[in-house]
Amino acid sequence: MRPEPPPHADTVAEVGEFGLIRRVTAGRTQPPTTLLGPGDDAAVVAVSDGRVVVSTDVLVDGVHFRLDWSSPEQVGRKAAAVNLSDVCAMGAKPTALLIGIACPADTPTALVEGITSGLWQEAAVAGAGVVGGDMTSSATLVISVTALGDMGGLEPVTRSGARVGDLVAVCGRLGWAAAGLAVLGRGFRSPVAVVGAQRNPEPPYPAGPQAAAAGATSMIDVSDGLLADLGHVADESGVGVDIRTELLQVHPRLLDVASALGADARHWVLTGGEDHALAATFPDQGSIPDGWQVIGSVRPGGGVTVDGRGYEKPPGWEHWR
Amino acid sequence: MRPEPPPHADTVAEVGEFGLIRRVTAGRTQPPTTLLGPGDDAAVVAVSDGRVVVSTDVLVDGVHFRLDWSSPEQVGRKAAAVNLSDVCAMGAKPTALLIGIACPADTPTALVEGITSGLWQEAAVAGAGVVGGDMTSSATLVISVTALGDMGGLEPVTRSGARVGDLVAVCGRLGWAAAGLAVLGRGFRSPVAVVGAQRNPEPPYPAGPQAAAAGATSMIDVSDGLLADLGHVADESGVGVDIRTELLQVHPRLLDVASALGADARHWVLTGGEDHALAATFPDQGSIPDGWQVIGSVRPGGGVTVDGRGYEKPPGWEHWR
Numbered sequence: 001m002r003p004e005p006p007p008h009a010d011t012v013a014e015v016g017e018f019g020l021i022r023r024v025t026a027g028r029t030q031p032p033t034t035l036l037g038p039g040d041d042a043a044v045v046a047v048s049d050g051r052v053v054v055s056t057d058v059l060v061d062g063v064h065f066r067l068d069w070s071s072p073e074q075v076g077r078k079a080a081a082v083n084l085s086d087v088c089a090m091g092a093k094p095t096a097l098l099i100g101i102a103c104p105a106d107t108p109t110a111l112v113e114g115i116t117s118g119l120w121q122e123a124a125v126a127g128a129g130v131v132g133g134d135m136t137s138s139a140t141l142v143i144s145v146t147a148l149g150d151m152g153g154l155e156p157v158t159r160s161g162a163r164v165g166d167l168v169a170v171c172g173r174l175g176w177a178a179a180g181l182a183v184l185g186r187g188f189r190s191p192v193a194v195v196g197a198q199r200n201p202e203p204p205y206p207a208g209p210q211a212a213a214a215g216a217t218s219m220i221d222v223s224d225g226l227l228a229d230l231g232h233v234a235d236e237s238g239v240g241v242d243i244r245t246e247l248l249q250v251h252p253r254l255l256d257v258a259s260a261l262g263a264d265a266r267h268w269v270l271t272g273g274e275d276h277a278l279a280a281t282f283p284d285q286g287s288i289p290d291g292w293q294v295i296g297s298v299r300p301g302g303g304v305t306v307d308g309r310g311y312e313k314p315p316g317w318e319h320w321r
Numbered sequence: 322m323r324p325e326p327p328p329h330a331d332t333v334a335e336v337g338e339f340g341l342i343r344r345v346t347a348g349r350t351q352p353p354t355t356l357l358g359p360g361d362d363a364a365v366v367a368v369s370d371g372r373v374v375v376s377t378d379v380l381v382d383g384v385h386f387r388l389d390w391s392s393p394e395q396v397g398r399k400a401a402a403v404n405l406s407d408v409c410a411m412g413a414k415p416t417a418l419l420i421g422i423a424c425p426a427d428t429p430t431a432l433v434e435g436i437t438s439g440l441w442q443e444a445a446v447a448g449a450g451v452v453g454g455d456m457t458s459s460a461t462l463v464i465s466v467t468a469l470g471d472m473g474g475l476e477p478v479t480r481s482g483a484r485v486g487d488l489v490a491v492c493g494r495l496g497w498a499a500a501g502l503a504v505l506g507r508g509f510r511s512p513v514a515v516v517g518a519q520r521n522p523e524p525p526y527p528a529g530p531q532a533a534a535a536g537a538t539s540m541i542d543v544s545d546g547l548l549a550d551l552g553h554v555a556d557e558s559g560v561g562v563d564i565r566t567e568l569l570q571v572h573p574r575l576l577d578v579a580s581a582l583g584a585d586a587r588h589w590v591l592t593g594g595e596d597h598a599l600a601a602t603f604p605d606q607g608s609i610p611d612g613w614q615v616i617g618s619v620r621p622g623g624g625v626t627v628d629g630r631g632y633e634k635p636p637g638w639e640h641w642r
Contacts, residue, residue: 035372035477036477036479039480039557040477040480041376041411041540042374042375042407042411042413042468043374043376044374044411044472045373047371047372050367050368050369050371051356051365051368052373053363054364054366054375054417054419054452054469056419056453056455056465056467057455058423058455058463059457060463062460063457086363089362098375100378102379132375132377135379136384138379138463139383139460139461140423140459140461142381142423142459142465144379144463146377148375149363156365159360159361160361219362236360
C-alpha cells in the first residue's frame with residue numbers, strides 16, 4: 001500500500017498521481033448504470049439497447065477556458081457540459097463521463113480537485129457518473145472528457161436527416177455566452193447572469209432525448225454558433241436552412257448588454273457558440289416538443305440564410321484560424 | 322460548404338480544424354460494430370451484451386513520447402496501444418477508439434496525419450474502429466485516447482478477484498520497452514528489436530478475452546511495471562503475490578543488451594513499464610491458456626515479493642514524482 005500523502009500537501013507532485021485519484025474519487029456516488037467505476041484498467045457501463053453513444057472533447061487552458069475568469073469548479077462543469085451536450089444532441093441520455101487531466105507538477109491540488117468536483121457536479125445534473133480517467137503531467141493544463149449515452153431504444157438523430165419543409169427549432173440559450181465573453185473582454189464582471197452564462201453553460205440535456213422521441217429528423221449541439229452549426233446540418237442533409245428573424249427570440253437582457261457595449265445582440269444569437277443549445281428539425285408543428293422554439297424552416301438548395309439572404313459576418317469559430 | 326484547403330497547406334492552421342478532420346477520416350473503413358462513425362455530434366457503437374467497457378488515457382509530448390525518438394505513426398500506434406490494452410485487461414474485445422489531439426497552430430499537418438494514421442493502424446490490429454475525436458489548439462502536443470470494448474457475455478475480470486493459491490501468469494513482452502529506453506537514453510539506436518519495443522508496444526490483445534474465457538480470477542495491464550501492477554492486484558484483492566525468479570523468462574536479447582550497458586535485465590523485466598503485457602491470476606494449472614507463462618502464485622498477506630523477499634529497487638513509475 002502506498003502511504004497517504006500528508007494532509008497539507010498542496011501540489012499535484014506532492015500528492016502524486018495515485019493519491020490524487022483517490023482524493024477525487026473518494027465518497028462519490030454512481031448512478032445504477034455504472035457497473036464498475038474508477039480504479040480498474042477500465043470501467044463498465046450499462047447499455048440498454050445494444051448501442052452506446054460516445055463523444056470526446058479536449059479543452060485547453062487559455063483556449064477554451066481562463067482560470068482568471070472562471071473558478072476551477074466552473075471549468076470542470078463547462079468541460080463536462082460541452083461533451084454531455086454532444087451525447088444529448090444524438091437523442092441519447094448521458095450515462096457516464098471519463099476525464100483526463102494533464103497539468104504541470106506545481107499545479108495546486110485544490111485546482112485539480114475543483115475541476116473534478118465541477119465535472120462530477122455537471123455529470124450529476126445530466127444523470128451521468130464519472131466512471132474513469134487519467135491524470136498525468138504536461139506543461140499546459142489540458143482536460144479531455146469523454147461522454148457515453150444510451151438511446152433507450154430510439155434511433156440516433158444525426159445531422160443528415162433534415163428534409164425540405166421541416167421546421168427548424170431550438171431549445172436552450174443562444175447568444176448568452178457570447179455576450180458574457182464580450183462583457184469579460186471589456187474588463188467588466190457584470191451583469192452576473194450574462195457573465196455566468198459564459199462560465200457555466202446550461203445545456204438543456206433532457207431536450208435531446210425529448211426531441212428524439214418526438215420524431216426530430218436532425219439535431220445538433222450549438223457549440224460553434226447557430227449559423228455555423230445549422231450549416232453542418234444543411235451540408236450533411238443536402239438541404240438549405242432559412243432562419244426568420246421575426247421568430248428569433250433575443251432576450252431583453254442581451255439587448256440591454258448589447259446596447260451598453262455598442263454591440264449587436266442578434267449577432268450574438270446567430271453566431272455565438274458555447275451556450276450548447278440544441279437545434280433540431282421536425283416534420284411539422286405538431287411534433288415540436290414543449291420548450292422548443294421554431295426559428296425557421298428547411299428549404300431546397302444549400303447553406304443557411306437569414307430571412308432569405310446570406311449572413312455577412314463570420315459564421316463561427318474554427319480552431320487554429 | 323467550406324472551401325477545401327490548398328493541397329500545399331502544411332500547418333494545421335492553414336488546413337484548419339474541419340479540413341484536418343476530413344483529411345484524417347477520409348477513406349477509412351470501419352468494423353461492423355461502428356454503427357455511426359466520425360462526423361456527427363457523437364458516434365454510435367454496437368454492444369453485444371448490455372455492457373460497454375471503456376478506458377481513457379492522455380499522452381503528452383516529452384512525457385509519454387518523444388518525436389525525436391519515434392515517428393508520428395509510432396506515437397499514434399503507442400497512444401492507441403496503451404488504451405486498447407486497458408480494455409483487453411478487463412477481458413473485453415476492443416471495438417472503438419476516440420481520439421483528441423491538441424497541438425500548436427504551427428504543427429505540420431503531416432505530423433497530425435501521421436499520428437492519426439498510427440492510431441487507425443493499431444486500432445485495426447486490435448479489431449477496433451476510430452469512431453470520433455476532437456482537434457484543437459494547445460501550446461503542448463497532447464493526445465487523448467478513449468477505447469471501448471465488448472465483453473461478449475463474459476464477466477469483466479477486475480483487479481480484485483485474486484485468491485490465495487491462484488497461479489500468477491503473464492502474456493506478452495516484459496522488460497523490452499525499459500531496455501529500449503535504456504538504449505535510447507545512452508544515445509544508441511540499436512539493437513533495433515529492443516529500440517522498436519520502446520517505440521511500438523505489441524500488447525497481446527486477444528489474450529485478454531482468452532484469459533476471461535479461461536476463468537482468470539484477476540487481470541491487469543502491465544503499464545507501470547510488473548511489480549507495481551501486481552501490487553495493485555494484491556492491494557485490491559487483499560492478498561499477497563510471490564514471483565519466482567526461476568519461472569521468470571528473461572529473453573536472451575535483453576541479457577545481451579543489459580550486459581553491454583552494465584544494466585540488470587531482470588530489473589527491466591520486474592519493473593519496466595510500457596510493454597503492455599497482461600498479468601492475470603488463474604485458479605489452477607489446467608486453466609492457464611496457451612501463450613501464458615506462470616511466474617508465481619498468490620499467497621496470504623499483502624504486497625508483492627520476489628522469491629519470498631521484498632524487492633528493493635523502486636517498483637514503478639508514478640506521474641509528477
